[in-house]
Amino acid sequence: MTDTTPPSPMAPTTALHSGPEAETTIRANAGQRALRLHRELTEVWADLPGLRGVFMSVNHGTIGRRFMATAFVFFAIGGVLAMLIRAQLATPRGDFLDTALYNQIFTMHGTIMMFLFAIPMLEGLALWLLPKILGARDMAFPRLSALGYWCYLFGGTTILLSLLAGVAPDSGWFMYTPMSGRVHTPGINADVWLLGITFVEISAMAAAVEITVTILRCRAAGMALTRMPLMGWYLLGTSVMMLVGFPPLILGSILLEVERAFDWPFFDVARGGDPLLWQHLFWLFGHPEVYIIFLPAAGALSTLIPILSRTPILGYGAVVASVLGLVFLSFGLWVHHMFAVGIPNMALGLFSAASALVAVPTAVQVFVWIGTMWKGRPELSLPMLHVMGFFLTFVMGGLTGVMLAIVPFNWQAHDTAFVTAHLHYVLIGGFVFPMMAAITYWMPLLSGRWRVSGLGEAAFWLIVVGFHGTFFIMHLTGLLGMPRRIDIYPDNPEWVLPNLVSSIFSMVLAMGFALFAFDIAMQALFGRRSQRNPWQAPTLDWAMALPAPAYNFASLPGPGKDEAGALLALARGEGLVPGAPRGWRETLVVEPGTGRPDHVAALPTNTMLPLATAAVIGSFFALMLAGLYVLTPLAIAAIIAMVWRWGAVMGTDRDHPPVEAAPGLALPLHWHRRTTLAYGGAVATLVADATLYACLIFGVGFLSVVAPGWPAPPSGLPAFLAAALSCLALAALLAGSVAARRVEARRASPAARPTAMIGVAAGLVAVVALAGVGFALDDPRRHARDALRGVLLGFALVHAVIATLFALRAWADARAGRLGATRRGAAPVWRLWQDYALATTAASALLVGLQEAL
Amino acid sequence: MVSVPALAACSGPLSTLDPAGASAGLIAGLWWVMLLGAALITTFVFALLLLAWWRKPAVGPDERVWTMGLGVGFTLTVLVGLVGYGFWVGERIVARDDGALRVSAHARQWEWEFTQPGPDGAPLVTQDVLYIPAGRPFDIEITSSDVIHSFWVPRLGGKMDAVPGRTNVARLMADAPGIHEGLCAEFCGIGHSVMRFTVVVYEEGAFPDLSEIAAETGEQP
Ligand code: HEM
Ligand SMILES: [Cu+2]
Ligand SMILES: [Cu+2]
16 A cells, blocks of 8 residues: 555644655555454553552553653642642631641642642653654653653652651742751751652653653654654653753752752852852743643643644644744743842843743744634534633733733732732643643543543533632732732731632632542543544544553554554554564654654563662662761662663664565664664753753852852862873773774674773773862862862762763673674763763863863 | 722732832833733633634634734734833833932841931931831842841832842832831741831931831831
8 A cells, every 4th residue: 555645634733744755665564453463462562460560561651641640649739738728828817837837838839739740740641642643652761761750759759758747848849048058947858859859850851851762763654853743842842841951950959959968058158159049040940841831731732722623733833933932932031030139130131021022932822723723613522621721821821921021010029929820820721721621632542431421511610710719819919919928917908808719719629620530530430432533633643442552553653644544554554563573562763854764673671670770769869868878879889780780681682684664664673773762862861961061060150250259268179189180080081982982883893892891991090080089179068169169070970980881881782792793782872971971071170270270 | 800909909008009109100000001901912812712613614814814913923012012111110110320328128037127327317227117218219238147038118119139148229219208018028937927027208307206116016126
């Protein structure tokens, strides 16, 4: 069968190959019995039965569902905390909670909603949905999905437990120093936040790496980037923002935790630090975070609105441009959270204008959505109702956002209930409503069942009325001067009524959410079987049985079979790489831009490794939390051992014949390619890592230029010794880079093994030399400059250690016969990492050298 | 909509909508203009949305009207106007070097220490009460010795943070003699809710009797 179907009217969003460049050369595989294929694939792809399945699953469907279910539980908990807040504020002298507990509760409400509900929810949706809309069988790194989930679960649980123990974080969800510093928060409350959230953020980084690589490489054959479903663009934007947005927070958290634990002064003004450094790092993350949350939700809207209006989206190109615009602009806005900290007027103007500008790409999307509805024939189904809830809420949230971008008004409204109202309008309007639309829309695919009753509509109306009743009046409360984060207001009778109104309606809101959850549970438990493709959507996610099988597609979509209509052909194995004839979990890897098939990846299967790794990482965080710093090296050793095992199951010691993906289309397996998924993952990781490093350099620059308490006291660095050791370390790292190249070049010869050993030796020399520099440094507790030098050195040391491990991996590959004419093992990733370690270490050495010289 | 109840509901000792100084007045004006604009835009967007349900499909403006026309053109026009207006207001309310009266506010958990010219012109240090003459712009130097606080007198103007290690300056002015309330707007720990203060505005040259004020506000001079 060749691609002779005429382009469908839904061309831009869905049909992928109607253009002249379409690969008409991919022929159909011979049809087979769908049931037999299903059995064969299930055998390979299914989770193990019972408890082992719980602990060992790495399948994106399972992990995605877990993420979403867990996020929902956290949403419920955050919601209960919100109810406590509202109960306390219902009366001016609320003595329902004491102030200390109240502070914990609003901090935990914000923290849970942002880090344990919103982000994991979108990660879960992305993991579950992405392979289905792109036409793949799984995400690029299944084990990483599972690792992320366990880190999220363990970290989130720890944070929750702290609330039960009465030692929850209590400095507000943005944890401003010095409030969150050792002096003003002597207990472990702040450590719980810093360590717990960093632990949870491992899952965000894992998701970011994996979503990026999946979108760029795990699409259907012939699905060019420029024609992928819009959700792909949205999630690509999201994941890139996560790669670049989370590192500032992670760096900030590390610095603050090191300050709290070891008294290195990054934020202490008396010793050259500056509390504003925390604010910059936090909002450098915090503002993009809001768009990270919004983009996937907007992606759901751009997917649902056209389908539920029976027409293609109005402007594919305009939407893609707005997504890119949002990604770009959102990194230039963070200062609008800091308009009142004393920023020079010029900068205020600039950031104010940039903040207002971000409304443009948002407005473009809103008008595209409305225009799409004009063009089509919208139907008021339950998902559409939630879409209307989105418009009703988000438009106003966007408008108050523009108001807050205007500096003089911001000075009045900042830190008042007006901001609380605004942020809930955008978060509930821009995230929760679209997510409810998405969940009600995809429930049939998720559960295989159709709705039972009209409860969903009732829930919707309760939520809309409850929400606006709670938050609309809060704009006024704020303008009447009520600050946020206060627990009593005995002297302000004028705030009593609006607060009472908010509190009463918040009960309605809570009832609405409870009913929503009940409705979903009813559907999952008692709904009748849904018919296939119940919304008559043209998109690939519906080209599969309901509920979606673990492997998604019995054969993979390609030209001519890239729409929901291809369901039967794909189930019969007429697409690419049908079944699992080799007993592996195989999926297609394509070239990033064109979508031309490149190779077939055999993905890892059920394993305990992610859980075990998350557990040892957790032990590290637990030791830090308990203040047992001397024991942390044990945990680090355990982590290294685990990570070593991850590498050990990659690679192969023999050559595999190419896979016949389709008649006449023989593709190599991933072991025989250089640019594998793993290589892409390494590049993505380095992008995040480089952002972290850039933020660190920003920190050095910011403190030396802006912070009071500089210049630093005279340096006691022994110039000659430090220079000599640094040069030795750099030379060793350079030698490692040369060795990595040689190993890859000589991979087929016996020389590879000793060369790799040279790399290991060079790495060890670098590690020892860098450790030696450590002894020459001034006491990092003396001044921020010395503390930052300590961090720069720590960064170099960590990277040198990892580079050495990669060298060792390459050596082990050579020894195990995993290198060959086309098999490169870990060598390419080693080389990448080694070069990066060399470059950053050299930059750090140069920076310190300059500081010394000036 | 319930957002604009009777104007009476807008007054209050901490209300930004009941300005008693030039800066607060300009900002309140900005707010009313923005509210009007936002109401119009909201109505417009909701009307477009409603129309989507009632009109015949497939006839209507083409893509560029929605994206470039409404999305970019309309939005940018509004934004340029608004940002310009914001700059104009901003220019009028920031501190400048014109030899205005200088007072200072030093924050610590959870009280304010003010330094201002006293009855005899010599610096007077007070706790939680700030004395300023009416009708005269003044610059207030805001500092903190522990955590971050924020100085805010809603009826006089916007807030400014008190950040350890730096001195921030805000320009304010009170129109007429009277008593205004102020508070700490940045979360600063257990005492945040009660970190209030009072601003006493007196007729230039008629410094009030401190003990009278103390009786009235309950604060110690
Ligand atoms: C379920 C309905 C919700 C209610 C009734 C509610 C209520 C509140 C209230 C009253 C506050 C202000 C406390 C104060 O500072 O005085 C607050 C703060 C906050 N809420 Fe919600 N909220 C809800 C849902 C959400 C959701 C879904 C999110 C995010 C996705 C969210 C994020 C936040 C954040 C970030 C804060 C700031 C916390 C802080 O000041 O540290 N809330 N919420
Ligand atoms: Cu304070
Ligand atoms: Cu405060």
